[in-house]
Amino acid sequence: MSTQNYEPNMVLSTTEFDVIGTRPVRHDGADKVTGRALYGADIELAGLIHGAILRSPHAHARIKSIDTSKAEAHPAVKAVVTSADLPDAGDEIIDLGEGATPLKYLRGNVLASGKVLYKGHAIAAVAANSLHDAQEALKLIKIEYEVLPPTLTAPDAMRDGAPILHEGLKTTELGKPTDKVSNVASHFQHVKGDIAAGFAEADLVIEREFNTATVHQGYIEPHNTTVLWNNDGRVQVWCSSQGAFAIRDTTAAILEVPVSQVKVTPMEIGGGFGGKIPVYLEPVAAVLSKKSGHPVKIVMSRADEFEATGPTPGSCIRVKIGVKNDGKMVAAQAWMAYEAGAYPGAMIVPGSMCVFAAYDIENIVIDGFDVVVNKPSTAAYRAPGATNAAFATESIVDEIAEKLGIDPLDLRLRNAATKGTRRADGPKYPRIGCVELLEAMKNHPHYNAPLEGPNRGRGVAIGFWFNAGLPSSCSMSVNADGTVMLIEGSPDIGGTRTSIAMQAAEVLGIAAEDVRPTVADTDSVGFTAVTGGSRVTFATGIAAIKAARDLRDQMIQRVARIWDVKSEDVEFEKGVFMSSNGTKNSISFKDLAKQLTSTGGPIVGRAAINPPGVGGSFSGNIADVEVDPETGKVTILRFTAFQDAGKAIHPSYVEGQMQGGSVQGIGWALNEEYFMNPEGKMMNSSLLDYRMPTSLDLPMIDTVIIEVPNPGHPYGVRGVGEANIVPPPAALANAIYHAVGVRMDRLPMNPVAVMEAIWKKEGVPA
Amino acid sequence: MPRKVQVQTKINGEDVEFLCEPRQSLLEALRDIVGLTGAKEGCNDGNCGACTVLFDGRIVTSCLVLAVEAEGKQITTIEGVAMGNELHPIQQCFLEGAALQCGICTPGIIVAAKALLDQDTNPSEEKIRLWLANNLCRCTGYDKIVRSVQAAAGRMQEAR
Numbered sequence: 001m002s003t004q005n006y007e008p009n010m011v012l013s014t015t016e017f018d019v020i021g022t023r024p025v026r027h028d029g030a031d032k033v034t035g036r037a038l039y040g041a042d043i044e045l046a047g048l049i050h051g052a053i054l055r056s057p058h059a060h061a062r063i064k065s066i067d068t069s070k071a072e073a074h075p076a077v078k079a080v081v082t083s084a085d086l087p088d089a090g091d092e093i094i095d096l097g098e099g100a101t102p103l104k105y106l107r108g109n110v111l112a113s114g115k116v117l118y119k120g121h122a123i124a125a126v127a128a129n130s131l132h133d134a135q136e137a138l139k140l141i142k143i144e145y146e147v148l149p150p151t152l153t154a155p156d157a158m159r160d161g162a163p164i165l166h167e168g169l170k171t172t173e174l175g176k177p178t179d180k181v182s183n184v185a186s187h188f189q190h191v192k193g194d195i196a197a198g199f200a201e202a203d204l205v206i207e208r209e210f211n212t213a214t215v216h217q218g219y220i221e222p223h224n225t226t227v228l229w230n231n232d233g234r235v236q237v238w239c240s241s242q243g244a245f246a247i248r249d250t251t252a253a254i255l256e257v258p259v260s261q262v263k264v265t266p267m268e269i270g271g272g273f274g275g276k277i278p279v280y281l282e283p284v285a286a287v288l289s290k291k292s293g294h295p296v297k298i299v300m301s302r303a304d305e306f307e308a309t310g311p312t313p314g315s316c317i318r319v320k321i322g323v324k325n326d327g328k329m330v331a332a333q334a335w336m337a338y339e340a341g342a343y344p345g346a347m348i349v350p351g352s353m354c355v356f357a358a359y360d361i362e363n364i365v366i367d368g369f370d371v372v373v374n375k376p377s378t379a380a381y382r383a384p385g386a387t388n389a390a391f392a393t394e395s396i397v398d399e400i401a402e403k404l405g406i407d408p409l410d411l412r413l414r415n416a417a418t419k420g421t422r423r424a425d426g427p428k429y430p431r432i433g434c435v436e437l438l439e440a441m442k443n444h445p446h447y448n449a450p451l452e453g454p455n456r457g458r459g460v461a462i463g464f465w466f467n468a469g470l471p472s473s474c475s476m477s478v479n480a481d482g483t484v485m486l487i488e489g490s491p492d493i494g495g496t497r498t499s500i501a502m503q504a505a506e507v508l509g510i511a512a513e514d515v516r517p518t519v520a521d522t523d524s525v526g527f528t529a530v531t532g533g534s535r536v537t538f539a540t541g542i543a544a545i546k547a548a549r550d551l552r553d554q555m556i557q558r559v560a561r562i563w564d565v566k567s568e569d570v571e572f573e574k575g576v577f578m579s580s581n582g583t584k585n586s587i588s589f590k591d592l593a594k595q596l597t598s599t600g601g602p603i604v605g606r607a608a609i610n611p612p613g614v615g616g617s618f619s620g621n622i623a624d625v626e627v628d629p630e631t632g633k634v635t636i637l638r639f640t641a642f643q644d645a646g647k648a649i650h651p652s653y654v655e656g657q658m659q660g661g662s663v664q665g666i667g668w669a670l671n672e673e674y675f676m677n678p679e680g681k682m683m684n685s686s687l688l689d690y691r692m693p694t695s696l697d698l699p700m701i702d703t704v705i706i707e708v709p710n711p712g713h714p715y716g717v718r719g720v721g722e723a724n725i726v727p728p729p730a731a732l733a734n735a736i737y738h739a740v741g742v743r744m745d746r747l748p749m750n751p752v753a754v755m756e757a758i759w760k761k762e763g764v765p766a
Numbered sequence: 767m768p769r770k771v772q773v774q775t776k777i778n779g780e781d782v783e784f785l786c787e788p789r790q791s792l793l794e795a796l797r798d799i800v801g802l803t804g805a806k807e808g809c810n811d812g813n814c815g816a817c818t819v820l821f822d823g824r825i826v827t828s829c830l831v832l833a834v835e836a837e838g839k840q841i842t843t844i845e846g847v848a849m850g851n852e853l854h855p856i857q858q859c860f861l862e863g864a865a866l867q868c869g870i871c872t873p874g875i876i877v878a879a880k881a882l883l884d885q886d887t888n889p890s891e892e893k894i895r896l897w898l899a900n901n902l903c904r905c906t907g908y909d910k911i912v913r914s915v916q917a918a919a920g921r922m923q924e925a926r
Contacts, residue, residue, distance in 0.1 A: 025861045032869035033857040033876060035804020035844035042803040132789065218904045220808040220816055221870040270806065270870025271904050302809040494867035494905060652864035656906055660867065663907030687813035687902060695908040696899040700891075 008702045011651050012440060015707070018574065019505045020715055023652045024512040026498040028268075040224035040240035040267040041299050048226070049078055051281075051288050051298035052134035054124040054141050055308060056116035059150035059374040059680025060163060063114060063123065063143060070140035071126055076133035079291035080141070082124045083113035086283060087256040094253050105343040107254050109377050110283050116145075117165055117342035118376050119681050120307030122280070127288040127296045150374035150680035154316050154337035157183040157373045165342065165372045183372045185344030190352060190366040190424040198331025198363025202322025205331075206399050210392040212729075212747040213673030214314040214339065217381050218664070218692050221270020222305050227285035228295035235262045235286050236295075240269040242276045242491055243530030248522045250279040255286055265521040266491045273664070274380030277530050278310050306685035310379025311674065312387075313338040313346040319355070319392040327406045327414045329361045334392070337369040338385065341377040346370045350466070351385025353425045354726075355393055357464040358434055358618065359415040364424035374680045380532060382661060383465040383722035387668060387729060391747060394461035394730030399743065408460050408734070409442045417464075433644030433708030433718075434618045437462065440706050446622045446640045455627045456637065457738030462620040463726025467719035468533025469614045473526025474543035475606040476504065476515075476551050480597065482590030484508060484551070486517040486544060489528025490536040494660075494721070495653035499537040500544045502649050503715065507548035509575025510589055526608045534617065534719030537649055538710075543607045545714050551605025555592055562587075562599055613712015619643040619723040621662065621731035627739045632754035634670055634736060640702040646710040646718030658724045659701040665728025667693045673748050775836040777802070778846025786833040792826075793817045795833035796843060804844035804873045808902070815901030818874035819843045825881050827900070844873035847880055855925070856880055856918040863914035867905035875901045879915045887926075888919055 013021060031037035068080045089104040112121045124141050128134040151157040151165075162183060171178050172186040199205060225239040235257065241247045244264040252259045269276060281298045288296040300309070315338045322331040334355045338346035352368035401408040416434045423429070441447055441460065451458050475487045486504055490496055501515035508515070528540065552572055559577045560567040569581040577592060579585040596603055624637040641658045648654040671691040675684045684690045709716025733744040742757035759765075770785040777800065784799045793810075796802045796819070805828055808814035812830040819828045820842035847854045856879050859865070866872045875898060882889055882897045889897070894915050895908070903911060 023864070026864070028869075029861040029866075030853070032866055032872055033853065033860050034848055035802070035873045037869055038803070039806065039870060041807065042797075044801075132787070219868070219870075220814055220902055220904055221806065221868070222808065268870075269868060270808075271868040273904070299807070302811065302814075495864070650864075652910070653867070656864055656867055656910060659907035659909045660905045664904070686811055687809045688811070692902055692904065693907075694899040694902065695895040695912065698895075698908055700912070701907045701909045 008700060009655050011648055011705045013707050014709060015647065015716065017506055017715065019502050019512050020647065020649050021651065023650060024498060026495045027501060027517055028492065028497055037268045039221055039270050040238060043226050043238045043267065045226065045228065045295045047294045049127050049129055049292060049294045049296055050131040050134050051125055051127045051285055051296045052131060052138055053122045053284065053298065054138045055304070056112065056119055056121040056123055058116060058145055058147050059119045060148040061116050061145040062148065063112065063116060064146055065144045066124060067142040068124060071137040074137040074140060076129040077126055077137045078294060079127045079288045080124065081284065081287045081291060083111040085287045086111055086254060101345065103253060106250060109343060110254060110280060118374050120304065120376060122284070122308060125284045125288055127292050151183065152373055152375065152676055152680050153314065154339045154369065154371040154373065157371050158337060158369065165374065169344070169372065185340060185370040185372060188368050190364065192422065192424040193363035195331055195333060195363045195365045199322045201330045203325040204400065204403055205320060205322040206396050207318065207320035208396060208745055209316065209318045210395070210745050212315045212388045212391060214311050214375060215668050215672045216306055216311040216690065217273035217275035219271025219273055219275060222300040222302060223276065223280055223309060224299040225281040225285050226295055226297040227282060227289050229286055229290040233261060237262065237264040237282055238267055239264065239282065240267050240276065242269065242272040242532050244491065244522050245489065245527055246277055246530045247279055247282055251282040251286065254279065254283040263521060263523050266519055269491050269493055272493055273382045274384055274532060275310055277532055278379050280309060302687060303685040306690060307682055308376055310377055312381035312384060313340065313378045315339065315388040317388060317392040319396055321396050321400065323400050323404065325404065327404055327411045329359055329415045331363040332356045332361045334366045336367065336389065337371050339373045339375060339378065340370050341375045342372060343377045344370055344372060346378055347380060347385035351389045353423065354386035354464055355389035357423055358417055358462050360417050360421040361415065366424055375674070382664060382725040386463060386465055386726045387665060390461065390463045390726045391729040391733065394727065395733050395743065398459065398734040398737065409438055412462060413438045431708065431711055432616055432618065433706055436706050436708050437618045437620050437642055437644050440704055441620050441622060441642050444622065444640060444704060446638060451624050455629055455739050456624065457735045458622065458624050459731045459734030459738060460620065460622050461727035461730035461734060462618060463723055464616060464618050465534065465723035465726060466616050467538065467614050468535040469539050469611045470529035470533065470535055471610045472528045472540040472543040473608040474540065474547040475604060476547045477602060477604045478551065478593050478596060480594050482593040483514045483516060484510065486515050487520045487525050488517060488540055488544065489520060489525040490540045491531045492519055493531055494657060495650060496531070496536045499649040499653060500540050503541045504544040504548040507545055508552060508589060509573065534721035538614065538713055538717045538719045539609070539611050541717055542611045542713060543609050546607030546609060547605040550607060551603060554603045554605065558596065558599055558603065559587060559592060611712070613710065615646050615710025615712055615718035617644050617718045617720060617723040619727055621727045623731040623735045625732060625735040625739055627736055627754060629740060629758060632751035632758065634732065634749065634754060636666065636699055638699060640704065641724055642704045642706060643720055643724055644706045644708050644718060645720045646713065647707055647716035648705045649717060651705060654705055654720050655703045657720045658703045661722065661724030662701050662728055663693050663698060665725040666732065669729035669732045669747060669749055671748050671750055771834050773834055773837050775839055775841060777841045778843060788834055790833045791829050792831040792833045792836055793828040796828060802843050802845050806870050806873060808870065815874045815878065816871050818877045818901060820877060820881055825878050842877065844877055847876055854880065855921045856883065856915065859914040859918040859921060863910050863917055865906065865910040865914035871901060871903045875903065875911060883919055883922060887923055891916065
């Protein structure tokens, strides 16, 4: 590994604050390094019993009959349920904030009725005194299947005569319903300019097809839930999820009870990355609890995680880009088919919006296809859809740079999207940091360091993610000791309690440690959308800022009353209230806090928001690799991640997002895949065989935080959770090309894929 | 139901006695019987390392050890790493170095890192990476974990 004589983690900061930009210890830190933090699986309740789920051994089959009588007769069994125990969803359409979905799909994924659509599809569940008893009882359930042929990839599922998953699914073609029954749930198009004229103008056109495998978020904590359907009719849920309100609302919809009848208490969550937004277990545990009269806990096994939660789509993407000899891109076209898994809703919409998002191109056509296949129903995974798309586009951009003899970062700078650039899907960018990102990459010592030795190469790539706003709520109360209690509703997966508290502390002029954040249950805080879309530090941050301002303004009024002045005559700066009418009165926040009870009573600040002004984030990588030409193994020698954070509230946790996202991207690039047999059974559903990066596979991941402030946030925050996973596969593919001269067109680029590419170019050795 | 077995063992320096089924793992016994939920179940087949504990000083994944095997042994879990009310230098360095995000792998990683620093006071980056290779972390990319173990080694040497 190269010796590094530069600062590994740089912050290119534009504005300094008192609290923001510092690195305090996180508020939940002590609990998490001592084993005291309670995650969903750690909960224990009086009378708790354990649930287990019977899952389909077939990828595609009709259920002819289910006989649960022997399981029900097992002495330790307290309840057995099937889809017959859930209300019939009918044709209801619900919108839980992520687009309209037929309720029958959500319900059908929780417990199958009629057909099973993937291996691992839940069919029945048992609750018993112990998990071992429940697992034993599952073996007593008899199911007769009519096994059907599966279809496992988007191109296969789109062909005429492919096995049909949903007899009632008719293709939506360019926004219009049709009568065509097929596996294509929808085909849509984004058009900008005149694509034919654009390609006619081009001096060089490159077109390639790329295929990417299904991959999993790979959070270490399996899904879990504990549900008590109480005697008063209230459904109480304790679980690890990315959003207690999302779990509440989906569970209530499937159970057909009012949302107020469900209370979700968020436990600590052991990673999510988009995979802990959907509901799998709660309705099942709820009906088991209702039937048995006990609280019921269900925890997924690791195999369940791979086979029955929501991985990210495999995809087939064709990209064609035309450029002038001077490097100006004049036309770009993409055909993108993403695998939704068993139910419609592949992340093709955001994928299609990201495919050319980094560039200002006059003429664009993008065709997107949402295709159902006999694999688990896909879910979000960190910048969902964007990584697949960037692998295709950024590989072709590298090839163009090589063919035209232009530096790959210069080529990108020549075409970089900037404020005012209109994306093919419609919106014009507000202030973005694509150019600043590329310039930081170009100026970094890594880009200019020599890379010597055989079979070594350097690759670059960039990526974009929108980030999200969505509703957040926050309230704050002042303690007599001058500290502030902060109640919010965003499950903390990576230090957001602290990034939220720091923003409140900045407003109040107190230390980050003096704001005590709590992530509350759904009865105790206003509606708050999921921890997803890189939104928490942005949106819940704004809620905290506004609640802190509300608190501050009430304290100003209190001071004015004590001093008998107008509140306009009280100023507040760095934690001190001062009179501005010449009387030179002053009182600190802490001193005033002591007097609140005796001067009129307690003070509570609050805010509930749905913020506009979301700022998209660009990220980039410089990656050096060495390829073993004998085995195809790719070793990463050096890796630098760049990202526009807008403003890094807590730089250590921003770096952490960048490092973690980069490494997930590296795993996706080099190793991870659902290895399916022809019958549609995943052959590697363990953490031994589904190979995620270990500490030994990686170098340090250096970071450069760029701060191009987002005008839509008081301190400039954009959100940093996702864009970092987008460029690594393309950066590594480009590095592999520069190391051994082969263009990789599929993920993962594991040793087999690399050797096949080398043999295709050089011939198979005798 | 199989007859339960009585097990006498030492956990974090305390004598502990429990009843378990012969088929139960040490992880199950720690979490569900003894009530120490710091060790986590991530895979139940020895591949993620979230359930790492020390078994007579040796690193084991407690999901692959039968509870009855704990008879007469010394077990150290994450709950036994801090020294009374004072955090172990590894724990302190993890906090200062932001070496955790979701925190689910953290107990196993801290236990594994403690075993390393107990036998090598100045491990190389490569050795730390090798030592922690059975502890999967999906959030951090390991960078800040490795740096924090290095920082803890330095702090422990200073304290000597």
